[in-house]
Amino acid sequence: MxxxxxxxxxxxxxxxxxxxxxxxxxxxxxxxxxxxxxxxxxxxxxxxxxxxxxxxxxxxxxxxxxxxxxxxxELAPGHGLADISGRLAQAAATLIDEGFMAEAGVAQLAARIGVTERHLRRLFDAEFGVSVHEYAQTQKLLLAKRLLTDTTLPVTQVALAAGFGSVRRFNDVLKERYGLTPLAMRRRAAEGMADRLVFELGYRPPLAWDQWLGFLGVRVVDGIEQCHGGAYTRTLGIDADGRRHLGWVRLEHVPKRTVVRVTLSASLACVIPQALGKVRRLCDLGCRPDIVDAHLGDLAADTPGVRLPGAFDGLEIAVRAIVGQVISVVQARRILARLVQIAGAALPGDALAGLAAAPHAAPLTHAFPTAQALAALPDADYQAAGVPMAKTRTIRALARLVAAGEIRLDPHAAPDDTVAKLRAVEGIGDWTAQYVAMRALGWPDAFPGTDYALRKVLGVSTVRAMQASTAQWAPWRAYAAIHLWHRYEALKQAPVQGGADIGQEELA
The missing domain is CATH 3.40.10.10 (DNA Methylphosphotriester Repair Domain)
Structure with missing residues (x-):
């Protein structure tokens, strides 16, 4: 609509x-x-x-x-990348939602999505019925309203986190638009507030939370993530204001309210919009299951509401895929855990504050390494982590391209162009490129057609036969792949031995 x-x-x-x-x-x-x-x-x-x-x-x-x-x-769910016709306008809106314009203007926003400023203004007016600045102002106010309602952050910190340059400006705009001062709005919502950063993100039901959590749980890397008691917890690092903010996030499903409850560490208070944006992508909260499930038909009948597991960090997904090529998930997890300990940034004590230890789980200690860290990591450190030399060269080459801005691994990158650039990197084939497009870019029609598990479930032996079998599911083939991987796991009654994070690229 x-x-x-x-x-x-x-x-x-x-x-x-x-x-x-x-x-x-x-x-x-x-x-x-x-x-x-x-x-x-x-x-x-x-x-x-x-x-x-x-x-x-x-x-x-x-x-x-x-x-x-x-x-x-402000709690309404957003939109998936293929959910509306104006994909460029939605990409710009998502960047605004995540605080892009707190440090940039319309010209920089247009450049970020690859259009002229004039064209962006036309797209925005046609798609949302408002100007870019009007949309950005509303999003800042709605974020401030959420922070005043859901947290006990000081008003000064709320104003800065929402992108207002000063408390005075924040007070004036809030009173002009909503007829309330920040303190008056907080008094209305003061009852029952806790001294935590807890938010609720809505979605359109149904949501197959157990399947989404199971997909991530099989691939948990010690030191950066945990799955326990129906919740997913992990570390993250966000670059903003000229520095890197380290912390953790916990996700829990509240089906009665049709929301995902998000708890952030206090160390992420300055980057709340960016953190919530990452959660929306990871959980695919903009998905329209009524459309996707109807298109997939019988494939989705047993498990409606399956989401496409996204990513907090596109490079992390690429490194997982490269490390996991043609080895088991268990082996890949061990290598990645060692790599995190060697090259990842250790979270300081204040960033770990409030994080309860999950029983029988490795503690969260580090953030996943940055592109700069992986590009500069010596061969000896890769070898100590157990990364073979060929994969070391591939990871380092990709990290350098990402650090230089020559390849972007986020939902705003052009899928076809990005897949082509990935395949041009030595050591990255179609499986890895398509898997990265699925999870890092959130592209709903990406499909790793050379995957061993998908071949087994579909009963095909050639790429041509795979393409013929899956054409019926376009443009939602990434969701079809998730369903098929679940079927493979059910058939084997064991973790995937050829699905995500294991590149089976031998299929001719």
């Missing part, structure tokens, strides 16, 4: 039924109250003549509406 004229009758039916499939796809402004809501708002359904519908929260605010304090529009 985004990027097209909203049909008022369809929108009104959606809000009358509280249909979660439409959550985040539009917002409703209610003239009798002066607020705008999500389609799932639990308040009494407003009269039809009092409703107007908007493509984005920014568009609703542009027309004078304030965000609902009950359904909280």
């Amino acid at each position: 985004l990027g097209m004229e909203l049909d008022p009758d369809t929108c009104y039916k959606a809000i009358a039924s509280h249909d979660r499939r439409f959550d985040g796809r539009f917002f409703v402004g209610v003239s009798s109250t002066g607020v705008y809501c999500r389609p799932i708002c639990a308040v009494r359904t407003p009269r039809r003549e009092n409703c107007t519908f908007y493509e984005s929260a920014a568009a609703a605010e542009k027309h004078g509406f304030r965000p609902c304090l009950r359904c909280r529009p």
Whole structure:
């Protein structure tokens, strides 16, 4: 619906039924109250003549509406990369959501997604009904509202974390737009707040959390991640403000609220938008399971709501894939754990504060190595980690390209161009390139067609036969691969021996 004229009758039916499939796809402004809501708002359904519908929260605010304090529009799920026609506009919006414009302007944003500034402005207006600056202002306010409501961060820190240059500016804008001061908004939400950075990110149900967690659990690397008690915890490093912020994040599923609960270490307070953006990508929270599952048909019938496991760090996914080529998952995990200990940054004590130890799990101690660290790591250190010389050369070559900005491994990179660049690196074949496109780029039609497990499940022996068997699932073949890997695991009743992180590239 985004990027097209909203049909008022369809929108009104959606809000009358509280249909979660439409959550985040539009917002409703209610003239009798002066607020705008999500389609799932639990308040009494407003009269039809009092409703107007908007493509984005920014568009609703542009027309004078304030965000609902009950359904909280800032909690609405976003959009997947293939979810709307204006992929470039959505890429720019995602960067804004993650704080890009706190240190940059429209020109830099346009350059980042590879278009002219004028073209970006046209795309944005067509897609969201507002200018880039109007969208950015709304996102800053909604983030500030969330921080005031969900945390006990000082108002000064809230203003800076949300991208306002000063507390005075923050106070003025908040009062102008919402009619409240920061302290007044905090008093409304003070009851029950805890001294933690805890957030809730919405999704469109269903969500196959156990399958998503199981996929990551099989591939856990000691020192940087844990899966225990239905939760996923890991370390991360985020570059912002000229320095690297180290900390940890824990993810838990709350199905009754259709949210993923996110707990961040206090050391990440200055990079909350970036951290939440990484969580959305890792969990594929912008997915439209109603569309994907309907297209996959019988393949998705047994496990609806499967998500495409994303990445906090695209280079990490690439290194995992390279290390895991033609060896078992267990072997790859051991090598990666040693590499993390040798080349990763150790988390200081304050970054580990508040992290409870998971029973029978290796402690979290390091962040995954940066591109610069892997590019400069001596051969002897790679050998000490157990990385063969050929794979050492491949990892180092890729790390240098990433560090130099010649290859980008994030959802805003062009998939076809990135896959071609990856395949040009010695030691990277189609399996590895497609796997990186699946997880690091979040590309929904990527498919590692030479994978051993996929070949076994589909009963094919050639690439041509594989392509013929999977064509029916385009453009959602990455989701099909996840379903097929789950089937393979079920058949073997054991961890995958040829799926993700193991590049079976021998298929002719």
